[in-house]
Amino acid sequence: MPRLTFAGHLEVLLALTEADLRARYGRGPWRFAKWLLDPFALVGVYLVLVAVLLNRPGPAPGLSLACAVVPFQLLMATVISSMASIDDRRSIVANMAFPRILIPVAATLTEAIAFAASLLLLVIMMAIYGVGPTGALVWLPLVLIVNILLAAAVAYPASLAGLWVRDLRPFLVSFVRTLFFLAPGLVALDQIHGAAHDLIRLNPLAGVFESYRAVFLHGVTPATWQLVYPMAVAVAVAAVFVPIYRREQHYLAKVVG
Amino acid sequence: MSALIHVRGLGVRFQFDRQGRPVTPAAARIRRHCTSAWGLRGVELEIAPGECVALVGPNGAGKTTLLRAIAGVLAADEGSVEVQGRLGPLLSVEAGLVRLLTGRESCRLLCAMAGLPRGRVRTLLPELQAESGLAEAFDRPVSSYSQGMRARLGFTAIAYTEPEILLLDEVHEALDLEFRELLEARVRRIARDGGIVVAAGHDHEELERLASRAVLLEGGSVSADGHFAKVARAYFDGVEAATA
Numbered sequence: 001m002p003r004l005t006f007a008g009h010l011e012v013l014l015a016l017t018e019a020d021l022r023a024r025y026g027r028g029p030w031r032f033a034k035w036l037l038d039p040f041a042l043v044g045v046y047l048v049l050v051a052v053l054l055n056r057p058g059p060a061p062g063l064s065l066a067c068a069v070v071p072f073q074l075l076m077a078t079v080i081s082s083m084a085s086i087d088d089r090r091s092i093v094a095n096m097a098f099p100r101i102l103i104p105v106a107a108t109l110t111e112a113i114a115f116a117a118s119l120l121l122l123v124i125m126m127a128i129y130g131v132g133p134t135g136a137l138v139w140l141p142l143v144l145i146v147n148i149l150l151a152a153a154v155a156y157p158a159s160l161a162g163l164w165v166r167d168l169r170p171f172l173v174s175f176v177r178t179l180f181f182l183a184p185g186l187v188a189l190d191q192i193h194g195a196a197h198d199l200i201r202l203n204p205l206a207g208v209f210e211s212y213r214a215v216f217l218h219g220v221t222p223a224t225w226q227l228v229y230p231m232a233v234a235v236a237v238a239a240v241f242v243p244i245y246r247r248e249q250h251y252l253a254k255v256v257g
Numbered sequence: 258m259s260a261l262i263h264v265r266g267l268g269v270r271f272q273f274d275r276q277g278r279p280v281t282p283a284a285a286r287i288r289r290h291c292t293s294a295w296g297l298r299g300v301e302l303e304i305a306p307g308e309c310v311a312l313v314g315p316n317g318a319g320k321t322t323l324l325r326a327i328a329g330v331l332a333a334d335e336g337s338v339e340v341q342g343r344l345g346p347l348l349s350v351e352a353g354l355v356r357l358l359t360g361r362e363s364c365r366l367l368c369a370m371a372g373l374p375r376g377r378v379r380t381l382l383p384e385l386q387a388e389s390g391l392a393e394a395f396d397r398p399v400s401s402y403s404q405g406m407r408a409r410l411g412f413t414a415i416a417y418t419e420p421e422i423l424l425l426d427e428v429h430e431a432l433d434l435e436f437r438e439l440l441e442a443r444v445r446r447i448a449r450d451g452g453i454v455v456a457a458g459h460d461h462e463e464l465e466r467l468a469s470r471a472v473l474l475e476g477g478s479v480s481a482d483g484h485f486a487k488v489a490r491a492y493f494d495g496v497e498a499a500t501a
Binding site (some may be wrong): 254 | 269271354357
C-alpha cells in the first residue's frame, strides 16, 4: 500500500466522498434540489404530520421530536451506508491499494453532508411553533461535532458487521432503530420519571437528542453530560473497533474481490 | 527509475464460511466450519528493472492473485512481497470504475487513488479526455460503456500517473488495435526507463509482443520461468498432455 502523507489521506478521503455524492445526487441543476428535498422525503412528512395533526404533550412537540429524529437520521444513515460501504466500493477495494481505513470516514462524511440539509427541518419546525433563535445556537457547532463523531465511531463496527455477518444486516438496522426508542426520542427526558429517567441517560443518543433540544427548543446551554457522555462513548467505540478494522483492512479484497 | 519486484515464498490463503463465501481471518475465528484454500503458495519471483514479464497459466492458477499481491491489494499470509517503484495497477477492466459515475468523474477518482493531487487532476482532465478517445462519452456514466471503453478509460488514467511498475490483468485484451499500439508503446517506454511491466492473460500473441519473459503458474505456484516461447511451449505441452 502506498505511504500517504496526511494531505494524501485527505485527497483520497475527499475523492471517495465526492464520488459518493455524485453517485447519490447526480449532476446538473437538480442535484441541489435533490439534496435539499431528500430529508423531507425521509422524515419531513412524518414530522409535519406530528406537528400539525397530532395533539402531543409538552412544548412544541413537533420541534422536540425533530430534535431527536434529525440527529438520529445521521446515525442511522451512517450505519446503513457503512454496512454496505465495502461492497459498494468493490471495484476500488479489489483492485487498488489505498488506505481502506478511510472508507467508514468517507461514508460518515457523505452522510454528514446529506444531513446538513435536514437542519432546515429544524428551522421549519421552529417557524411552525414560533420558537425564535437564541444565543444558545453558539453551541450548535459543538453539538454537531459530537453527533458526527458518534456517527463516525459507529461507522467502523457497522462496516465490520456488514462484512462479517452480512445476513444479519436487517437485524442490525433494527437494533440501531431500537436505540432510538430506548432514548428520549418520542418523549423528552424531562417528561420521563423514576428509574427509567436514569437508565435512559445511559444511551448515548439521550445526550445528543437533549443537546439539540437545549439549543433549538429551550434556548439554553446544553448540560455537560449531554455532550461529554456521547463523546466518551464515541471515543470508546473507536478505541475498540478502529484497531480491529485496521487489521481487517488487509483482507477486504479477499472478501469482495 | 530503478523498479524492483521481489517475491519470497509468497502464500495467499482464502478462507470460506460453510456456504462457501470468502471471509476475513477474524470472521473465520468467530464462525464454525470454515474452510481454507491457498490461492498462491511458495511463490518465488524476482523481476529486475527493465523487465517485462507475462504471467500465463490456466484459469484459477493464481495469476490475478499474484498481481493483486504485488499491487498491495492482497496481503501475504506467508512470505513477503517487496516492491520498489510507483505502481500502476490495471487489475480489471472495472478497476476503480463506479458505474454511476461518468468517465470524467471516474478519472478524478482513479487519479486521486493513485496519488495525484485533485487540483492537478482537474487541470489534466481535458488531456485525459482527448487521450482516452472517448469524446462526448467521457461525460456519460460508466455503466453505458463497453468493456473496451472501460479499458481505455482505466489505461489512460493510470498512464497519467506515470507508473514505474505497470500491472495488467487481461485489460490489454479488451483494448482495440489502436489502443493496443499505444499500450505497447507505453510498455516499451517503461521498460526502457528501467521500470517493470507484468501482464497476465490468455492472448499469448499479445503477451509475447509485450514481454520477453514468461512465468507459468499452475495450482498457485510457479511451474516454469524463462524465455516467453519456451514457457508458453511448456504450458501448451501440459494442456495437450492433459486433454490427450
